[in-house]
Amino acid sequence: MASQRSGGELAQALAVCRPAMRRFAYTLVGPEHADDLVQDAAERAWRKQKLFDPTRGSAQAWLLAIVADRARQRWRRTQPAWQELHPEALVIPESSVAAVDLTRAVTCLPARQRAAVVLHYFVDLPIADIAELLGCAPGTVKSQLHDARMALEKALGDSYAND
Amino acid sequence: MPTIDDRLRDTGQAWREHVDAGAPQAIRPSTRARPSRHTRRTVLVAAAAVVVAGVGIPVAGVLARRAADHNGSSGGFAASCAGPQLQLAGEREHPGAAVVRAGQTLTVTGRFYLDSCQDTNHAPEPHPLTVGISLRGHGRTVLLRTVRAHGSLGTFRASVRIPADWPAGKTTLTTRTSGAQAAVAEGLPRQPLKLTVVN
Numbered sequence: 504m505a506s507q508r509s510g511g512e513l514a515q516a517l518a519v520c521r522p523a524m525r526r527f528a529y530t531l532v533g534p535e536h537a538d539d540l541v542q543d544a545a546e547r548a549w550r551k552q553k554l555f556d557p558t559r560g561s562a563q564a565w566l567l568a569i570v571a572d573r574a575r576q577r578w579r580r581t582q583p584a585w586q587e588l589h590p591e592a593l594v595i596p597e598s599s600v601a602a603v604d605l606t607r608a609v610t611c612l613p614a615r616q617r618a619a620v621v622l623h624y625f626v627d628l629p630i631a632d633i634a635e636l637l638g639c640a641p642g643t644v645k646s647q648l649h650d651a652r653m654a655l656e657k658a659l660g661d662s663y664a665n666d
Numbered sequence: 667m668p669t670i671d672d673r674l675r676d677t678g679q680a681w682r683e684h685v686d687a688g689a690p691q692a693i694r695p696s697t698r699a700r701p702s703r704h705t706r707r708t709v710l711v712a713a714a715a716v717v718v719a720g721v722g723i724p725v726a727g728v729l730a731r732r733a734a735d736h737n738g739s740s741g742g743f744a745a746s747c748a749g750p751q752l753q754l755a756g757e758r759e760h761p762g763a764a765v766v767r768a769g770q771t772l773t774v775t776g777r778f779y780l781d782s783c784q785d786t787n788h789a790p791e792p793h794p795l796t797v798g799i800s801l802r803g804h805g806r807t808v809l810l811r812t813v814r815a816h817g818s819l820g821t822f823r824a825s826v827r828i829p830a831d832w833p834a835g836k837t838t839l840t841t842r843t844s845g846a847q848a849a850v851a852e853g854l855p856r857q858p859l860k861l862t863v864v865n
Contacts, residue, residue: 522686529685576818595677595684602677624678652670659670
């Protein structure tokens, strides 16, 4: 059942979630269009605020889902937006060779594992929000993260093995 | 020795610092700074006047391009937008030539029948178009029906009947769009639906 949210509550949620929205947008559309996508999503959220149902998930998950949906529509994709990662999304200027190797290995992961890693370690989202975005159970996200770590260890060599 | 988890956390932290450093201070006002309709019309009229006066096509071209840029619809198409797509209902993304019988009714679906390509920050919100579905082959084209696409993805689903007297052989199901900005969609790449008709 949809809840009635006041504009003040949404403004507060937007202020709190804006960093995560921008980081997520950055991974989807890159640095050039991230701010526009966040703005677009914020306008959409404002218009659709009555549709937010807190029993179905957090405000952050709802806002991130709107970001993903706006990205998908903007680029006319039918598949979920998280399946794509912008080529410049994980570029960190003046980073170490190890970090470059790691981000390159992350981009080579299967789409679902890559999305879980990017959303958890880079965008810094909680497991529950990632599960909602990817449309799966939290346990599945944990499993994807485990598999991704194994794959990264294998790809990067023994120096990254667990202690 | 750091674990892969540690490495990911450290790299993620560095990435967030880089990304957050470029963030604006606040969400910007919802109204985008766009030139008024009057301004755009004035520039377009000026460009047309230059052409009529024969002053020179290059000058008019620059003015027209500037007007188009302000309008958000330059007439060009970036590769990032998918063109209109037509397919048989239930078929996969890239089906082979389907075999149909003359007189048979087919259900076709379409998507991305929109009047603009929102691939730049200046592009307006796309609107669905009216789509004419035609059968082309053997030197003739027959309009089977016209439908209205809908939604933000410009989708439609329609039943069309292959004429009973349609000759056997290879033929194509094509679409044409109409509406205020039909020319935009017409310029986008598309792939007709290939059919083989049997009697």
